[in-house]
Amino acid sequence: MTSSASPRRDARRNHERLLAEARTLFTERGIDAPLDELATRAGVGPGTVYRHFANRDALIRELYDAGVSDLHGLAPGILSAETGWRSIELYLERLAEWLAASPYVPAVMRRMADLDPTYKPGTEFAEAIAGMVARAQEEGTLRPDVTAVDLSVLVDMLGSLGQYGGAYLPFWRRQLTIVLDGLRARPDNTPVPGVGQEFDEFHDMSHAKGPKPSHD
Amino acid sequence: MTSSASPRRDARRNHERLLAEARTLFTERGIDAPLDELATRAGVGPGTVYRHFANRDALIRELYDAGVSDLHGLAPGILSAETGWRSIELYLERLAEWLAASPYVPAVMRRMADLDPTYKPGTEFAEAIAGMVARAQEEGTLRPDVTAVDLSVLVDMLGSLGQYGGAYLPFWRRQLTIVLDGLRARPDNTPVPGVGQEFDEFHDMSHAKGPKPSHD
DNA sequence: TATGATTCGGAGGGTCGGCTCCGTTTCATC
DNA sequence: GATGAAACGGAGCCGACCCTCCGAATCATA
Numbered sequence: 001m002t003s004s005a006s007p008r009r010d011a012r013r014n015h016e017r018l019l020a021e022a023r024t025l026f027t028e029r030g031i032d033a034p035l036d037e038l039a040t041r042a043g044v045g046p047g048t049v050y051r052h053f054a055n056r057d058a059l060i061r062e063l064y065d066a067g068v069s070d071l072h073g074l075a076p077g078i079l080s081a082e083t084g085w086r087s088i089e090l091y092l093e094r095l096a097e098w099l100a101a102s103p104y105v106p107a108v109m110r111r112m113a114d115l116d117p118t119y120k121p122g123t124e125f126a127e128a129i130a131g132m133v134a135r136a137q138e139e140g141t142l143r144p145d146v147t148a149v150d151l152s153v154l155v156d157m158l159g160s161l162g163q164y165g166g167a168y169l170p171f172w173r174r175q176l177t178i179v180l181d182g183l184r185a186r187p188d189n190t191p192v193p194g195v196g197q198e199f200d201e202f203h204d205m206s207h208a209k210g211p212k213p214s215h216d
Numbered sequence: 217m218t219s220s221a222s223p224r225r226d227a228r229r230n231h232e233r234l235l236a237e238a239r240t241l242f243t244e245r246g247i248d249a250p251l252d253e254l255a256t257r258a259g260v261g262p263g264t265v266y267r268h269f270a271n272r273d274a275l276i277r278e279l280y281d282a283g284v285s286d287l288h289g290l291a292p293g294i295l296s297a298e299t300g301w302r303s304i305e306l307y308l309e310r311l312a313e314w315l316a317a318s319p320y321v322p323a324v325m326r327r328m329a330d331l332d333p334t335y336k337p338g339t340e341f342a343e344a345i346a347g348m349v350a351r352a353q354e355e356g357t358l359r360p361d362v363t364a365v366d367l368s369v370l371v372d373m374l375g376s377l378g379q380y381g382g383a384y385l386p387f388w389r390r391q392l393t394i395v396l397d398g399l400r401a402r403p404d405n406t407p408v409p410g411v412g413q414e415f416d417e418f419h420d421m422s423h424a425k426g427p428k429p430s431h432d
Numbered sequence: 433t434a435t436g437a438t439t440c441g442g443a444g445g446g447t448c449g450g451c452t453c454c455g456t457t458t459c460a461t462c
Numbered sequence: 463g464a465t466g467a468a469a470c471g472g473a474g475c476c477g478a479c480c481c482t483c484c485g486a487a488t489c490a491t492a
Contacts, residue, residue, distance in 0.1 A: 008438060008489055032248075034479060045441035050481060110379075146394065153377065153387050154394070160376035161369065163326075170411040171369050177408045178362065178370070182398025192393045195386040224459055224468060250449055261471030266451060 015052050017042045019066070022059055026104035031060060031111060057115060064108050068124060070098065079128060084136030088183065091132060092155060092176055099159025100172050106159060122152055143185045145192040154179055231268050233258045235282070238275055242320035247276060247327060273331060280324050284340060286314065295344060300352030304399065307348060308371060308392055315375025316388055322375055338368050359401045361408040370395055 007015070021042040025033050035056060039046045053059040074094050081087040099105055109121035129148040136142035158176060161168040223231075237258040241249050251272060255262045269275040290310050297303040315321055325337035345364040352358035374392060377384040 010488065011439060014440085035481090036479065039441095046481075047442070047483080048440055051439070055481080106379075143394075146390075150387070150390055150394070153384060153391060156384070157373040157376060157391060160373060160379070163322075163376070163379075168369060168372070171366070174362075174366055174408045174411065175369060175373060177406050178359075178366070178398035179395060180398070181402070181405050182394040182396070186397070186402075189397055190393050192390045195390060226458065227469060230470085251451090252449065255471090262449095262451075263453085263472070264470055267469070271450080 011052075014042065014044055014048055018044070018049060018052055018059075019062065022063060023102065023104065026063075026107075027102065031056075031104055031107045035059075057111070060108050060111050061115075063104070064112050064121075067102070067105055067108070071095075071125065074098070075125070075128060079132060083141065084132060084139045085141035087132045088136050088142055088151070089180060091129070091151065092158065092180065095155045096158035096172055096176055099155070100162045100169055103162030106156065106163065126152075137185075140185055143183060143189050143192075145189075146183060150192070154183075227268075230258065230260055230264055234260070234265060234268055234275075235278065238279065239318070239320065242279075242323075243318065247272075247320055247323045251275075273327070276324050276327050277331075279320075280328050280337075283318070283321055283324070287311075287341065290314070291341070291344060295348060299357065300348065300350075300355045301357035303348045304352050304358055304367070305396060307345070307367065308374065308396065311371045312374035312388055312392055315371070316378045316385055319378030322372065322379065342368075353401075356401055359399060359405050359408075361405075362399060366408070370399075 006012075018038065022038055025038050025041060029037075035049050036046050039049045042049075053062065078087055078090045078094060081090055112121055113119060126148060129151060133142065133146070133148045133151065137144050158172055158179070161172045161175070234254065238254055241254050241257060245253075251265050252262050255265045258265075269278065294303055294306045294310060297306055328337050329335060342364060345367060349358065349362070349364045349367065353360050374388055374395070377388045377391070
């Protein structure tokens with residue numbers, strides 16, 4: 001039901017403006033910040049906000065889709081690296097960088113999962129990540145006992161630093177270095193502990209490539 | 217200014233009950249959950265909540281103080297380990313474990329920092345942590361280019377997994393293993409990148425042992 | 433520029449949560 | 463048990479926020 005005709009120019013301008021201001025507002029005050037303030041910041045009336053986004057969830061969903069689109073743009077550069085290990089490095093760095101710059105993203109992902117509990121954020125890229133992990137492990141550069149899920153969790157961990165406000169942001173590159181050294185295949189690595197039933201389920205889920213569950 | 221006389225028995229009982237219910241409520245719904253619901257869960261009227269805690273921030277502050285007290289209890293067991301490295305292991309494990317069990321804690325710490333911007337949560341233990349780091353680095357077991365601040369940041373990262381809901385909780389031990397391997401001193405470790413001026417300031421601050429800033 | 437359609441702005445209705453106030457109840461003491 | 467003090471409960475006020483509605487303004491087209 002996307003409108004067939006192109007929207008009026010002022011409408012398009014306001015839409016962009018609202019999305020941009022939403023990003024900074026959500027970064028500063030969290031994704032529950034008053035939408036009336038969003039209107040003020042964007043220089044429009046409250047009514048205009050709700051003309052463009054039915055409610056807060058619709059706005060969040062649009063931010064999420066834009067984020068997924070960002071990531072699709074990042075993917076080729078990451079996956080085409082010369083070595084599997086380099087891909088892993090790029091993956092963690094680019095994703096953590098992106099998350100650090102957009103601290104509202106983790107909250108958005110959580111909200112998305114709340115809206116549709118059958119959907120696990122990040123699933124879109126599970127296949128690509130699994131391939132990357134397999135390549136690096138075949139090379140013998142990535143420790144063999146980590147999985148694609150572990151990498152996703154690490155990315156979320158790195159990205160979560162943004163939530164602590166600006167103070168932690170200068171640090172994530174340091175933590176990234178430490179994590180990467182921990183991910184390197186080494187004869188004397190401590191074995192990564194298993195996690196039981198739940199891990200297997202989660203793991204299978206993330207590798208599944210079935211159709212994305214539909215909404216309502 | 218704590219009241220000189222001991223409080224009535226029902227008052228004490230309600231106070232405990234409210235704190236306990238606040239922990240579960242905040243775990244389930246975040247630290248902005250309605251306090252009227254806290255009243256309902258604790259089986260008291262809304263008025264009683266505000267008799268015990270002037271407002272939400274006072275409640276949060278009390279939870280924070282209880283948390284700091286918890287940590288003081290943990291400290292001896294961590295610091296008295298046979299080796300410096302074992303202390304580091306215990307520190308990361310115990311703290312991450314504690315944070316994973318109390319997902320509301322990071323939000324509480326952030327709120328505390330908001331209430332008093334001159335106060336950095338965790339500062340109370342900076343000295344002990346710095347000592348632990350020094351010991352492990354003298355042993356040659358902890359990589360020499362990490363600092364006490366890095367460790368604190370890593371703890372927060374590990375603990376942040378709790379915020380993503382139960383799904384991630386089974387994983388933190390795996391990430392901990394990876395991080396610990398990354399922290400180990402090795403001849404071929406990638407140097408941890410510096411962070412410039414801001415790092416130095418933050419670093420100095422965390423090592424400072426001046427008086428804790430007073431409130432209002 | 434005239435015209436109709438689209439979008440905008442912002443006042444305001446409805447809801448929800450924070451917090452207060454005071455009549456009622458419970459507790460400690462005699 | 464009687465009595466004063468302390469604590470309780472919950473109705474209700476207030477402010478904040480979500481979202482709607484419609485007259486005014488803006489845009490696209492002729």
